[in-house]
Amino acid sequence: MEKFLELVAQDLYDKLGEKLSSAHVIFPSRRAHLHFNYYLSRLIQKPLWTPRYASIEDFFRELSSFHPADTLLLNYLLYKEYKKIIHSEESFSSFYSFGTILLADFDNVDKYLVNPDQLYTNLKDLKEIEKNFDYLTPEQREALSSYWNTFSKIKTDKQHHLFFLQLWENLADIYHSFKDTLRKDGIAYNGMMARDIIEKIKNNHPPAFPSEKYIFIGFNALTRCEEELFLFLHQQKKALFYWDYDEYYLSHPHHEAGYFLKTYIKKFPNQLKEDHDKNFSVSQKNIHVYAIPSVTGQAKILSSLLPPLLQPETERWDKTVIVLPDEQLLLPVLYSLPEEVQNVNITMGYPVRFSATAGLIKLYLELYRHACKKTEDRNVFYYKYVCDILSHPLVKTCTGNDSQEILSSILTENKIYIPAKELHKNDLLTHLFSLPASPPELPGHLMKLCQLLPADEENSLHDIEKETLYVLYTTLVKFKNLLQKIEETFSADLMIRLVLQLVQPLTLPFEGEPLKGMQIMGLLETRTLDFDNVIILSVNEGILPKNIPPASFIPYNLRKGFGLPTIEHQDAIFAYYFYRLLQRASNIHLTYNCENNKDGLPNEISRYLLQLKYESHLTIQEHPVSYPITFPEKRNIEIQKTETIRQILKKYYGEGNDALSPSAISHYLMCPLRFYFHHIAGLKETEEIEEEADDLILGIIFHGAMEKLYRFFINKELPNNDLKTLLKNKQLIPQTVRNQFAEYFKHHNGKTSSDQIFLQGKNLIVYNVVCKYIKKVIEEDLTNHSSFTLQAVEKECNATFKVNELNIRLTGKMDRIDCLEDGTIRIIDYKTGISKEKKESIEKLFNEKINHHWIQMLIYTLMWKEKHPGQTIYP
Template structure:
């Protein structure tokens, strides 16, 4: 079958001379390209071509008004909105980023009101009256009002206040529409609908003179706006224009077919009706005229597949088979109603299609550069006092562009941040000679657009990236430049930096607000921004969205996503104008959209010979996935024969089998090395043994397989962070005290000025931990402030108790090198234990082995046996402290002393009667020696089990233990 544009070219070539006196107007630019291609077939010698333009360009040529881009229009609308409502106390003006969404909706409504030549004053008055009724709340019964009062105290007052605020916006819509139009007109500007109304309402003989001497042809139109309808009628009525409709008898002559809705209306039009031929073409149900299938109806095959990606895979397979059978790629079209399937489709086609043309743009929001820009803005939002939050810093250092600039520098800095657990990272640490790194890790201040422009342009200059990345950078710079042109001054007004130190906090808050606003606006703008694919539009297999198919015909057509919600789409655009008023004023409704898309569906099929339709055969709980109504109409109403296949790929859930690691020779050798006290392995620590008793498999992952736990900066205020800081502060305090005194003997007077020293030590520890600038005052805010206050309180409480306990001898602080060999009845014959004891002090005959605990550790345990029971209830802290006592007893020579193990823990530290010692049942442990024989015997049994080749490493049976395990991703617990 001949394409519509081919038939049109043939008709115009025969009936119009000279061709350059002809202007042909199409719905879109792609039709222009294809018409030019078809017209060239009939031209035997070089000649001047007719003028080929779109309807938008034709109407724009009839006026001097110009249409700015959407960003500028919405920004101008925002300014008009602000001026209009600034005197109204109920409606404080929103910032531009929050207005953008509503402004876009308003602009769309204004555009439709004008394109459909609706009386704006009457419409907005009716709209205001309806909203006034909707907001009156008069329909509430007394009982409902009383019920609402329980939640909303001054119910009537709130009703009145909210009603005023609500109605003010609706009442001002006509004023906003009018003032906005006047402001644009004063500068020779208009939005598209306003321009169309201006032309349609000012049609005159003078305007007709603009196209004098030209014959006009309107080709391939369907759903016309009232303005387009009036403009086309004006020229047709004067004999200056003709219309060629792209239609089919199948849906035009069937009153129940929504695809022909608009054509049936135009047939009744006093002017447009005359342009319809009596003989409407019947291509849709016609038999094929040529080829091996001549005399046969078109071939239509329907494929149901599981999920959208399944459709893409099946389509690629079917296309591969058809290409092998000899179909022409240049006469083949793939239609994607759901643009999210573009990448899966391209992935499936990559190896089978030599040339490909894609009419849809690639969403900028899916590019790595968009992700980078988001991170940059978020990092600047969270920046405080020349420091950046670790989350954005780590993400940026791992970003492909930052790594491509210098991988060694990026990885080294990531490693240091993680190892030091820096929640905030100073920009001096991030300073680098690498140009991209240097630009990224600077303070952006108010000029966020300039900051981003510098970075994106530097990325565009890099050599280690692809041409795609350079293309992304080019389009991002264009967008940023446009944002700067339209709203750069507004951002500077919002954030004018002050110079006084007193205003610095306020300046930081203002900057954060401005950047958050910019990020919100940037995200909204980027959603509609797409990067066009470059290529030869008339060559190769074509991939298009639904709207791009207008007027185009292909022999082989593949359409995906034929499901309700996708084709036709259910994603209606928001509007200030409700359905009933839209219908009353003949503005587009859902029925209008469905009729338009129905036409596009049948139109792309009507001249096709081989049709392949794909839908998602799996319906979800919300009904999504139901077969498209268009496809069902085709199956049950068309009378055409359809081959239907449903391809199932059932997913059989694989049961999660328990993970067990048997001990082989390699494992046993690794275990043996753990007991060898060399430079790499210092034996088994108390924490490692705790891990083994909780979960043998976790012990294997960590100690044997040496699988590193995921690196992450702990930002939350957990026990580990507090513990590290408290340990460091108390270690420095007592070590310096012993150095100053040159003695281990501690007296009460030594604590007289301890508070000041503790504060200084906290500063030192923070400077080291967070890589801050030495000698510079530490700024405490957020988590740091909380950590400092908690550690300070703990440290002061410990000092207070120590002062009361003095005099005593501080035997050890953070004592390392405590080793002890436990003999076992399995090879290698003994196991080396090692540990680092927080603190050991002595008074009289009492030697206290103390462990600092900032978690919720308890002091009591039922018995020594309970410490070796494998469940989540065992007291790990008590086990660890008893093991420290065993290590110290084995290493120290304090004869005649009683070793008393104990915890200084968060839960009990601030009790008035706090005692640090452990308790067995209700009795305090005043001497560890009676407990050690049983403890050591049970420890020996545990170690023999660990070194038993027949006992595998298996998972714990207690799911509570798995809750915070770093290896959850391996076990799927």
């Protein structure tokens, strides 16, 4: 079947012949002219100069006397006009989000030739605004509130509405003043350029149109400016129009795919014959739909879909296309291509934000955002951001063992906040863990980072990363130069946001030969192109079409009333892209994700696919795809007591020097397998940074603090006045606990370690609990006991017991040993948890559910009795 551009090339060559060289051909996008040239080259009999090509955006820029301006500069100039008219004291940083949306509104106002004075007057009087702000999305509300600090100062809804309306009363003045400033500087945004051209045409001062013919190919949804330009050139008999559509959706009165073209075809007649528009009704289509319970699973199915489609003659570019409405699937698709695919052209480019270099920059920005400055020249970084950077593949490749040594040090010493100087092991790490002196110096700092990432043979980077470094560096250079034109203070948050916005749209030219092999495209890039075999992934509602409305502060009712684009326009545009792509295809494979979303509901199938199923009368074969789920057979873990294990156990008796602790015995009694893994096999839990105190750490800090406080009372009779003084001392107990926190979390990097500790969140709760526990113990010793002598704290004790002719060594540390007035020894084991069980006999310790606290106390008692026979012991 003939393709659309093939039909257009044939028709133009038949009508213009060699005069086609002097024509100006305009497409919706820049890419289409490559494919148009392909078809044109197959028609000509002798060499021919190609016509002049342009996208519609480039065409307006050619006609305009203005130069396009960068969005950041436009936002800044808008901010200046806003301050002048509103008399606002807000910073540019807080204005930026609001200004970005306002710029988009102004651009739409101009592209659709809306009278700004009428629009903002209506907006001011609109009852919807007088009632509430419900028409604003959460993102738009956030942009407003982040700009208007006044919002936080206004208390009543009535005042909110008044403030809001006062702002909008001035927007027409801001619009005109802003554009006057741009005119003086000779710069403009796209909508302003287009409107200026149309106004000149209406005022009988049109720009020059030197070409004999202007040929518009494959358009669908036009702005008012584009429509007026078409009309002018049509009236001048200088324009030819080629519309691509199918009778199936154009003749349907309510089909959204034909929403725009119904009007345009009447105003600007199509040059192609009518017999080209019946592809849906006359062509044979094999349509397969796959319900796949996974996002990446849709990419995996390509390995089975593609081989039958890849015949030898499919080296032609217009045979097979994979369309990705969701570009997140690009990498899974590339990894899933079967080996039969020899040539691939990725027209959408490789997103720079997916690269390792961009990932490292994002990690650095997070480090920069959350850095703590303890003194003027001393930066301290939170361990998570440090570890993320040190674990990054590029950093590990470029720093050798340095990054791993620092990571090990952070882990073993349990460092939560790390001084920058401890991280400066080489040039790259020194730069990564340094901060720019001010936010505007951030681009230069990142440029230096790009230079430090090596590309030598020893630490060679992948070609993609080398290209990424070049693209990022050149982009940052332009950004840095632009900042020099803006006389404004930037906050760190705004600078980070601007850098992320710079990286977001960047792509690498990841193309093969554009006119050879299989194509991988985004949906927008398929405009005007046709393929025999079409595979579209992610045909889900919310992706195709997207359900995000235009970012605007103009309410829906006014957008609709003034002819500005709405969500319905967006849906109609995507519907046209979808159906136009299918109309000449023979083999169509559509996949959608049917797994449940985060709300537990199945992802919704796209309305376009449902329309095909129930309205088109085409035969559709549906293929539910499922993955087999197998559960492994449950097996009991059995460890045979081999001779090797027996030899290991000898370390606790015989020739060995090790001893069993009460905890080890408890492990064995409660779970012999746990005893084996920990004490025989030597397996340990993975070490992790403990930034918040859990129950175990609470106990460690409590025990340590109690030892420090009570060791001064060893061999003294208690209670005494010193103990009473300790309870009344409001500084000593808290300071001791802080010191224990500092010791545990390894913050003792100076003379006063506790000054380095960050007590917040759960740690602060634990700190208060430990202080409370200590005071409770002191109060207990002061009030509920007769006099006693403190014999020891944290007393280590060792003993040997003969069991079955084996001398078993035991060891342990007793929290506190008291000697009561009658000579009875009291062994105290502090427990910060809850243990209210009482045992009536020794047998019940072993016959009922094992409580390791009681087992531990029993062993301590036996060990003390072994060393001090004849003493009465009270555990």
